[in-house]
Amino acid sequence: MFLERDLSHRRPGGSIEVIAGxxxxxxxxxxxxxxxxxxxxxxxxxxxxxxxxxxxSETEVVSHDENSIPSTPVDNSAAVLLLSGGCEVVGIDEAQFFDKGLVDVCVRLADQGVRVIIAGLDMDFKGKPFGPMPELMAVADYVTKVHAICMRCGSVAQFSHRLSDNEKQVMLGEKNDYEPLCRRCYNTK
Known part of the structure; x- marks a missing residue:
């Protein structure tokens, strides 16, 4: 039997954690x-x-390894603030797809004692800072930079190389559309 517990002691202070790569x-x-x-x-x-x-999935956050967790899809950052009332931990996936208001939303949540965990691409396929990610990394309490493996040489990869000629900044894709590359291979593609 699950017992209702007083969780008011769990909100000493919020934080912002960014997972980028x-x-x-x-x-x-x-x-x-x-x-x-x-x-x-x-x-x-x-x-x-x-x-x-x-x-x-429309209603789950799913990793490329097919691990998943239920999620709430939203149109903009204001909806995150509106729908996160009473939460102790808020997760945000693919933060680069959100508007710049996400930075203020995350700061406000953290100031209210919420632990905010954000994952997103730090650079677009051109190697340029992507969406609100640079500002989120600047205001974060913790930043974790993760790396892939270069598909051409096996080195540590930090670039997302687009395999098509599509020039739109936002193009949803998977393994057939992108490949991770190291700096050397990215610059010689």
Whole structure:
């Protein structure tokens, strides 16, 4: 039998944790791991994803390794703030797809005592800072930079190379559309 507990002691101060890196570096996998640990600790959690991200599921955050966790798809950052009332831990996947208001939302949640865990691409396929990620990394209490393995030489990869000629900054894709590359291979592609 589950007993109702007083959890008011759990909010000493919030924090912002950013997990950043290239495609196929394990960002979502790490976000799911941290969120599951919070659930195991019986913390009230909610995970959000951009509504446009329907690659594997419309209502779950899914890693490339096919691990998943239920999520709430939202149109914008304001919805994260609106729907996270009472949460102790808020997760946000693919933060690069959100508007710049996400930075203020995350700071506000952290200031209210919420642990905010964010995963996203730090650079787009051109190697440029992507969406609100640079600002999120600047205001974060903790930043974890994860890396993939270069598909051409086996070195540590930090770039997401797009395999098509599509020039749109936002293009949802998977292994057929992107490959992780190290700096040397990215610059000689």
């Amino acid at each position: 290239s495609m196929f570096s394990g960002k979502t996998e790490e976000l799911i791991r941290r969120m599951r640990r919070a659930q195991f600790a019986r913390q009230k959690v909610e995970i959000f994803k951009a509504k446009i991200d329907i690659r594997y």
